[in-house]
Amino acid sequence: xxxxxxxxxxxxxxxxxxxxxxxxxxxxxxxxxxxxxxxxxxxxxxxxxxxxxxxxxxxxxxxxxxxxxxxxxxxxxxxxxxxxxxxxxxxxxxxxxxxxxxxxxxxxxxxxxxxxxxxxxxxxxxxxxxxxxxxxxxxxxxxxxxxxxxxxxxxxxxxxxxxxxxxxxxxxxxxxxxxxxxxxxxxxxxxxxxxxxxxxxxxxxxxxxxxxxxxxxxxxxxxxxxxxxxxxxxxxxxxxxxxxxxxxxxxxxxxxxxxxxxxxxxxxxxxxxxxxxxxxxxxxxxxxxx
Amino acid sequence: xxxxxxxxxxxxxxxxxxxxxxxxxxxxxxxxxxxxxxxxxxxxxxxxxxxxxxxxxxxxxxxxxxxxxxxxxxxxxxxxxxxxxxxxxxxxxxxxxxxxxxxxxxxxxxxxxxxxxxxxxxxxxxxxxxxxxxxxxxxxxxxxxxxxxxxxxxxxxxxxxxxxxxxxxxxxxxxxxxxxxxxxxxxxxxxxxxxxxxxxxxxxxxxxxxxxxxxxxxxxxxxxxxxxxxxxxxxxxxxxxxxxxxxxxxxxxxxxxxxxxxxxxxxxxxxxxxxxxxxxxxxxxxxxxxxxxxxxxxxxxxxxxxxxxxxxxxxxxxxxxxxxxxxxxxxxxxxxxxxxxxxxxxxxxxxxxxxxxxxxxxxxxxxxxxxxxxxxxxxxxxxxxxxxxxxxxxx
Ligand SMILES: Nc1ncnc2c1ncn2[C@@H]1O[C@H](COP(=O)(O)OP(=O)(O)OP(=O)(O)O)[C@@H](O)[C@H]1O
Ligand SMILES: [Mg+2]
Numbered sequence: 001x002x003x004x005x006x007x008x009x010x011x012x013x014x015x016x017x018x019x020x021x022x023x024x025x026x027x028x029x030x031x032x033x034x035x036x037x038x039x040x041x042x043x044x045x046x047x048x049x050x051x052x053x054x055x056x057x058x059x060x061x062x063x064x065x066x067x068x069x070x071x072x073x074x075x076x077x078x079x080x081x082x083x084x085x086x087x088x089x090x091x092x093x094x095x096x097x098x099x100x101x102x103x104x105x106x107x108x109x110x111x112x113x114x115x116x117x118x119x120x121x122x123x124x125x126x127x128x129x130x131x132x133x134x135x136x137x138x139x140x141x142x143x144x145x146x147x148x149x150x151x152x153x154x155x156x157x158x159x160x161x162x163x164x165x166x167x168x169x170x171x172x173x174x175x176x177x178x179x180x181x182x183x184x185x186x187x188x189x190x191x192x193x194x195x196x197x198x199x200x201x202x203x204x205x206x207x208x209x210x211x212x213x214x215x216x217x218x219x220x221x222x223x224x225x226x227x228x229x230x231x232x233x234x235x236x237x238x239x240x241x242x243x244x245x246x247x248x249x250x251x252x253x254x255x256x257x258x259x260x261x262x263x264x265x266x267x268x269x270x271x272x273x274x275x276x277x278x279x280x281x282x283x284x285x286x287x288x289x290x
Numbered sequence: 291x292x293x294x295x296x297x298x299x300x301x302x303x304x305x306x307x308x309x310x311x312x313x314x315x316x317x318x319x320x321x322x323x324x325x326x327x328x329x330x331x332x333x334x335x336x337x338x339x340x341x342x343x344x345x346x347x348x349x350x351x352x353x354x355x356x357x358x359x360x361x362x363x364x365x366x367x368x369x370x371x372x373x374x375x376x377x378x379x380x381x382x383x384x385x386x387x388x389x390x391x392x393x394x395x396x397x398x399x400x401x402x403x404x405x406x407x408x409x410x411x412x413x414x415x416x417x418x419x420x421x422x423x424x425x426x427x428x429x430x431x432x433x434x435x436x437x438x439x440x441x442x443x444x445x446x447x448x449x450x451x452x453x454x455x456x457x458x459x460x461x462x463x464x465x466x467x468x469x470x471x472x473x474x475x476x477x478x479x480x481x482x483x484x485x486x487x488x489x490x491x492x493x494x495x496x497x498x499x500x501x502x503x504x505x506x507x508x509x510x511x512x513x514x515x516x517x518x519x520x521x522x523x524x525x526x527x528x529x530x531x532x533x534x535x536x537x538x539x540x541x542x543x544x545x546x547x548x549x550x551x552x553x554x555x556x557x558x559x560x561x562x563x564x565x566x567x568x569x570x571x572x573x574x575x576x577x578x579x580x581x582x583x584x585x586x587x588x589x590x591x592x593x594x595x596x597x598x599x600x601x602x603x604x605x606x607x608x609x610x611x612x613x614x615x616x617x618x619x620x621x622x623x624x625x626x627x628x629x630x631x632x633x634x635x636x637x638x639x640x641x642x643x644x645x646x647x648x649x650x651x652x653x654x655x656x657x658x659x660x661x662x663x664x665x666x667x668x669x670x671x672x673x674x675x676x677x678x679x680x681x682x683x684x685x
Binding site for chain 2: 019022023026027029030032035037079080083084086087168169171174175177178179180181223263266267270
């Protein structure tokens, strides 16, 4: 018999907005994959862990790379090992079963309790990859011709899929999913997120840092806007470095922690300079002045 | 008619399907949405809209359609009425018959009716007048509470707030109108990664076919063959004209390449800008405040880089042919624009020029033919891009 998972309510280490919590529960109840999009660092990957923790379920992570094939998620037939064994003996090569290794999707199906399956960064794979997964995700089983076995899910796994790109996923795939876009946190929510990671931060320092962070994010023309992860690193570095809060608005200490690209570095200094936010701003770095 | 909501979404350009619409009915029948209209707002959006670029369209339709509907039971009633009506499923592909088989409409009707009954009882029990909703706890996943973030919706007096929030059009910036056929462009650009297996990568992936081949040639003596994995070695410079109407194309190109880069992972991807023509300097940003010496590119970016230029290649002849022809007031080029283009082409033998001007009109402009002699030029269309990619793969 299938066991019903409980209700997702967020976890202490993960701040989930009310609508995100609701959507998670709807997706679970409808038995549909939940597709999560959002800027880098908005907590897409972490969500799956939070769901697993909150519901007390095992988390299985399938990290997608540009070369990942849908088939690998089901099972891999280790022909090389079998070849070796056939050459050098040792094992009974007629027993094909021992050369079949379940992929992440296969593992999720085979589990005897419901699990959370995270398919992370699905957009990295080939454009057809999501379509290739559709069928198995729908019927929740697959057949292994080599062993004449069917792997069927006893419990529908909770499938969380993340995507980073503006790139479009195939329509047929999208129709099957529930969709949620994690918006970039506003200041209030960001305070909560930071509090999770650095509970003892000086509030004045934090206020100044947030102010500057959101100013930077609003600049035009950044190749990569600083994300939550960078902000977390930055506030920690500021605190460790004993930086005075009033320094932040004028000199942007440790800017390199927030801004990684040379071009962006120059853009930041340039634009802030133009805005007149500091005559004290250091000369742009990384620009090839005439 | 409730189904009008569906049609209006379609009209506005949201690619919603009947499958999704029926999923929404399913969710309603199971009682998932009715702590408030705002809960319905999120539920319907999560099921019907699959890209944040369409959130704005959804908001538009939602704010207009639900203006008069103040209480959630109105929606339940509307949904039930629609399911009860003579022809609940409009004839549209996929065929209604297939859909009807997939969803048990009779069952949905029954469940919806039950939901409505439940709501009434709930209201009597709690002695609430006026609008009432089920599930401020209990089985509905749409509770009223919850912390932080996003729009705060829900709560007693908020039956209108979903409409108000929708009317605020907070997702306007996420719209994608300016770009058409993005997927087609992506398909074409994706071809760029096939270049990756060529040379440097270490041979550390098993070549199964090769192994079987070699093994059988050695009469069954195992002979494992390795090959180079599909790693992307591609390095790309995207050089974009930002003059006049070209700025729009520069933004599109940049967005496209950024998107593709997330999935294909070029080894390196550089963006630079110019105005009409390339001279001593290009710029690291589109508003031209960060000059980079063109010579500096030559020194730092080797000839392995594929050079893709987007521009209309139309300008005053002087700008192209004369030293000092640049129209930027703070520059003065000693080499003519055309000479700079030739230097670029010589430095980067893998190069292509993408031009949004239709190819049929290229001969109408004086400056296009000479530039075409320097760079292979292609129309900035999915088809043209595909040809350009082919060109970039070969020298
Ligand atoms: N809502 C949140 N609550 C707590 N921490 C968060 C939250 N959102 C982001 N973070 C922090 O930001 C980091 C990045 O989160 P995560 O890796 O899940 O983002 P992502 O959206 O998957 O990013 P990417 O697109 O780069 O994969 C996390 O390690 C965590 O420290
Ligand atoms: Mg992630």
